[in-house]
Amino acid sequence: MLNTIYIMWLRQIKRYWRSKSRIIGSIGQPLLFLVAMGFGLGPVFEKAGRGNYLDFLAPGIMAQAILFMAIFNGVELIWDRQFGFLKETLVAPVSRLEIVLGRVLGGATIATFQGLIVFVLTLFLGFRPQNILFLPLGLVLMFLIALFYTTLGTGIASLMEDFHGFQLIMNFLVMPTFFLSGALFPLESAATALKSISKINPLTYGVEGLRNVFSGTVGMAVTQDIVVLALLSFITLSLSSYLFSKIEA
Amino acid sequence: MDNISFEVKKGEVFAFLGPNGAGKTTTIRMLTTLLRPTKGKILINGFDPLTQQAQVRNSFGIVFQDSSLDEELTAWENMEIHGILYKIPAETRRKRIKGLLEIVGLWDRKNDLVKTYSGGMRRRLEIARGLLHHPKIFFLDEPTLGLDPQTRNKIWEHIHELNQKFETTIFFTTHYLEEAEKMADYIAIIDKGKIAASGTASELKKQTKTKSLEAAYLAISGKDIREENASTLEKMRMRMKRIRRM
Numbered sequence: 001m002l003n004t005i006y007i008m009w010l011r012q013i014k015r016y017w018r019s020k021s022r023i024i025g026s027i028g029q030p031l032l033f034l035v036a037m038g039f040g041l042g043p044v045f046e047k048a049g050r051g052n053y054l055d056f057l058a059p060g061i062m063a064q065a066i067l068f069m070a071i072f073n074g075v076e077l078i079w080d081r082q083f084g085f086l087k088e089t090l091v092a093p094v095s096r097l098e099i100v101l102g103r104v105l106g107g108a109t110i111a112t113f114q115g116l117i118v119f120v121l122t123l124f125l126g127f128r129p130q131n132i133l134f135l136p137l138g139l140v141l142m143f144l145i146a147l148f149y150t151t152l153g154t155g156i157a158s159l160m161e162d163f164h165g166f167q168l169i170m171n172f173l174v175m176p177t178f179f180l181s182g183a184l185f186p187l188e189s190a191a192t193a194l195k196s197i198s199k200i201n202p203l204t205y206g207v208e209g210l211r212n213v214f215s216g217t218v219g220m221a222v223t224q225d226i227v228v229l230a231l232l233s234f235i236t237l238s239l240s241s242y243l244f245s246k247i248e249a
Numbered sequence: 250m251d252n253i254s255f256e257v258k259k260g261e262v263f264a265f266l267g268p269n270g271a272g273k274t275t276t277i278r279m280l281t282t283l284l285r286p287t288k289g290k291i292l293i294n295g296f297d298p299l300t301q302q303a304q305v306r307n308s309f310g311i312v313f314q315d316s317s318l319d320e321e322l323t324a325w326e327n328m329e330i331h332g333i334l335y336k337i338p339a340e341t342r343r344k345r346i347k348g349l350l351e352i353v354g355l356w357d358r359k360n361d362l363v364k365t366y367s368g369g370m371r372r373r374l375e376i377a378r379g380l381l382h383h384p385k386i387f388f389l390d391e392p393t394l395g396l397d398p399q400t401r402n403k404i405w406e407h408i409h410e411l412n413q414k415f416e417t418t419i420f421f422t423t424h425y426l427e428e429a430e431k432m433a434d435y436i437a438i439i440d441k442g443k444i445a446a447s448g449t450a451s452e453l454k455k456q457t458k459t460k461s462l463e464a465a466y467l468a469i470s471g472k473d474i475r476e477e478n479a480s481t482l483e484k485m486r487m488r489m490k491r492i493r494r495m
Contacts, residue, residue, distance in 0.1 A: 007333045018362075073412035084317035088378075093279055093306035152304045248284050 004094045008102020016110045018177055030065040030118045034125055058122040059210035062184025063117045063145055069114040070146045071174050072106030074153015096245040104150050111146035130216030131148055138213045144229035145206035148236060155240030158247055181207050202232050251442040258414040264433035268475040272442045273422045277390055281311055296384045310379030314390040320364040324355055324374050328381060333381035349377040368402035376407060382397060387412045389421040405432060430462040433449055
């Protein structure tokens with residue numbers, strides 16, 4: 001059981017680690033957001049008396065990087081389907097649950113690592129967390145965001161035959177999730193409609209959690225964020241394992 | 250598929266022939282637990298694919314029509330994953346991987362990524378991988394498709410050896426009828442979802458009063474060209490082309 005999960009996990013990690021262009025490419029977007037928004041909107045933000053914008057933005061961009069990477073890792077299942085490797089795992093005498101767990105944990109590990117890369121990147125750009133001792137807690141939050149969106153991506157990919165729907169996912173799921181999560185602007189002063197949408201957006205809890213952890217305000221709010229994300233991850237994991245078990249190749 | 254019925258004896262080399270779209274691959278998918286038949290009964294090595302999936306999956310090895318290797322990994326890693334999925338203990342696994350890679354002539358290239366392999370090398374690797382857990386039955390869906398005569402010859406040598414040495418039952422499909430004529434102990438011709446004829450090569454020739462298996466095959470399944478549904482990989486390629494053109 002554990003061997004199967006481990007080898008499927010390792011496979012994801014190896015594929016990621018070998019594709020240097022993918023690693024570099026995936027840093028590009030967060031970097032662009034940090035530089036363009038950070039230095040572009042930063043002065044306005046500060047003029048409005050909201051404090052240092054980079055401190056506000058950095059956790060949001062970490063969450064963004066994790067979101068994109070996690071969804072992509074989940075949807076990579078379609079790739080395996082098209083290029084055949086999926087069949088090798090489907091005819092093996094192991095349960096589909098083991099395969100899914102390995103895949104999902106692998107994808108979530110990579111996405112968490114991605115969050116960590118962006119964290120380091122923000123340090124170079126001048127981000128200063130209040131208390132670096134809270135970093136492990138930040139990693140827990142990153143992993144939960146990663147796990148939730150990898151399982152979500154895997155579930156969606158189980159229903160898709162090919163990449164046609166990928167653009168749909170990007171435009172109607174990933175981008176709105178990112179923009180309506182409070183990653184870029186404070187939600188408390190946003191329009192009511194927008195605020196309500198962000199309340200049902202799982203990434204909001206991730207962004208809020210990371211922001212609290214890095215600003216050193218660890219308390220009830222963070223616990224609540226962790227519980228929400230863990231629960232949601234459990235739900236999507238169950239759902240996507242079920243959908244994956246129904247795949248016929 | 251429409252109510253087909255056949256039996257493959259232990260240790261036999263069984264050729265499953267038929268025009269494109271006749272249902273060969275669909276049959277293999279049902280035999281290998283990838284597709285549930287709507288009715289009827291299948292027994293693989295005495296096990297039922299619907300209720301005894303794990304036993305069935307342990308009983309067979311398979312080389313799919315389209316490659317099912319992970320191209321971003323090395324040959325060794327592809328073999329390792331297979332061995333772990335089939336729960337072969339580490340030491341046995343390593344010994345067997347070495348032995349099989351040597352047999353198919355890939356030992357020197359074991360640490361190269363599969364994406365650097367030629368079509369023939371990939372197919373040889375898939376055969377080696379499919380045999381790693383010592384299956385009783387080996388399914389090969391067009392194992393020599395698109396390969397040059399030298400490679401085809403080599404691949405058949407391996408398959409023959411395997412059949413002789415371990416009494417592995419071979420179930421294969423092909424469009425190269427001379428392969429079926431030369432290698433198969435028993436042949437079934439499937440057409441429009443039904444078994445049109447079956448027997449040894451000489452029986453089929455006698456039945457149709459023809460001199461070669463090819464002539465017998467054409468006499469049985471007709472000379473019309475069939476419309477085929479493109480395989481997933483082909484569909485993907487066509488789409489990629491379309492995307493590139495945009």
